[in-house]
Amino acid sequence: MKFTFDTSKAVDRLMKILAVEGTTGKEKKIGKTIVQLLREMGVASKSIRFDNASENIPLPTETGNLIVDLPGTIPGPRILLMTHMDTVPLCAGAVPILEKNKIVTNGKTALGGDNRTGCGVLLTTVATLLEQKLPHPPITLLFTVREESGLFGARFVDLSLLKNPEFAFNFDGKFAHEITIGAVGGERWEVEITGLAAHAGVHPDHGISATMVAALAMEEIYRTGWFGKIIKDGKEGTSNVGVIGNGKGGSAGEATNVVTDYVHIRGESRSFDVKFLKTITQTYRNAFLEAGKKISNHQGKKAKVQFHSRLDYRPFHLSEKAPVVAKGLSAVEQIQRQPICRTTNGGLDANWMVAHGIPTITFGAGQNEIHTVKEWIDLNEFLHGCQLGVVLATQS
Secondary structure, rough: OOOOHHHHHHHHHHHHHHHHOOEEOOOOOHHHHHHHHHHHHOOOHHHHHEEEEHHOOOOOOOOEEEEEEOOOOOOOEEEEEEOOOOOHHHOOOOOOEEEOEEEEEOOOOOOOHHHHHHHHHHHHHHHHHHHOOOOOOOOEEEEEEEOOOOOOHHOOOOHHHHHHOEEEEEEEEOOEEEEEEEEEEEEEEEEEEEEEEEEOOOOHHHHHOOHHOOOHHHHHHHHHHEEEEEOOOOOEEEEEEEEEEEEOOOOOOOOOEEEEEEEEEEEEEEEEEOOOHHHHHHHHHHHHHHHHHOOOOOOOOOOEEEEEEEEEOOEEOOOOOOHHHHHHHHHHHHHHOOOOOEEOOOOOHHHHHHHOOOOEEEEOEEOOOOOOOOOEEEEEHHHHHHHHHHHHHHHH
């Protein structure tokens, strides 16, 4: 199908939404901006709504997922075009700067191309469909919340509002021609170690060092090969200890002359194998519980260790012969690019959509050096993503 779209308007639209703050959990303002743009394009107000995901997400979240229904102009199975609205906290206060064929930051914040590029693709796709009256099957648009902090929007989306799409196409990445057909699964865990404070110079033996319990556990993890990249009996995964402190943003311990009485640690486990994923987390659990038994004070009292974990997202891997992948391959070829199927070690909203029973593949749209102050957007790749969005929306 032949179509054109105004590249200047597409870039202007992207610049506008990049300038709207909307870090993870605080998506209300960017959601309103997207709704405004959709209404200006001619999308009926009755076709736009927010779901109740924010009421179910276990973290403060300003708004639910934004869901839009575009009635089909031709018969065919409903498709879902999706992306996430939120950005990482480092994007707060971002000032997008247009430089020839890319958008950069002022070097003080990240940019938010992850994932305002995806939002830009969906908005330009809608504008092109409506302006040029292109025939298309029924389409649902989904703009999720809290992707960056745990894929929560996709996890708790109101599936009834999606109207049973047969396929889903997610935009979140770098290259439009790369099709992500599989992604790792992830668990997040945390451990609280409660020891006993004592004067470290006068009566150190009266204390129970939570710091030392943590150190012994992590030494065991490292020594036995369960930290970082993990390969055990042909199975692979990764793990990380990400945050060590008092659980409130401060340090574990407050003075050098006091035995540390409390340490809070947060980490993660990842693997394409869901059983091995759980094994990694269980290994950490065992290490901390055993370390808690090794430290005691002069009265024989030991530290209290509490370990909790949760599944963030399930791994998935679609066959390259799956119908949704075939449609993706065909669409990339139609924009004169060479498609590449890949998997990723990062979680995507697609993880939860596949778990919900909706085959989902992911494309990029120009993101580069995300989550850093050097972040930039490749506008040529973004515009390829916009082309791809229109092709996917109009495929029969």
